[in-house]
Amino acid sequence: MNEFLWPVRVYYEDTDAGGVVYYANYLRFMERARTEWLRSLGFEQDRLRDDEGLIFAVRSVKVDYLRPARFNDGLTVTAKVVSRGRASLSFLQEIHRTPEHDVLCSGLVKIVSLDPVRFRPRPIPASILARIPEPE
Helix, strand or coil, X not given: CCCEEEEEXXXXXXXXXXXXXXXXXXXXXXXXXXXXXXXXXXXXXXXHHHHHCCEEEEEEEEEEECCCCECCCEEEEEEEEEEXXXXXXXXXXXXXXXXXXXXXXXXXXXXXXXXXXXXXXXXCCHHHHCCCCCXX
């Protein structure tokens, strides 16, 4: 499974005064897709924190907004690991309007593995890395 797909519906609360999705909400959609990607691999974030002593946090984001999404649009959010480090993962994420597949937004998101008490980087355990596909 190299690219994960997650469907999202645009609700009225996601839009701004101009009737389009507020720019920060695209990041929320991307976050949901990464959370569901982890879940699809068998990992719940609260269990990772409690059992593995690990949380994932966003380190950096670069986003390009290409076209607007509007109220009631069906969207597909992708998440694909493009690089793996000792304590980090980088994702290429896109948001497409469904069913046309127009790319509305594209982002490169780097997340880091942290100790949840000290908020210091820590290696991603081998048991977790074993389930994460190698970047192509």
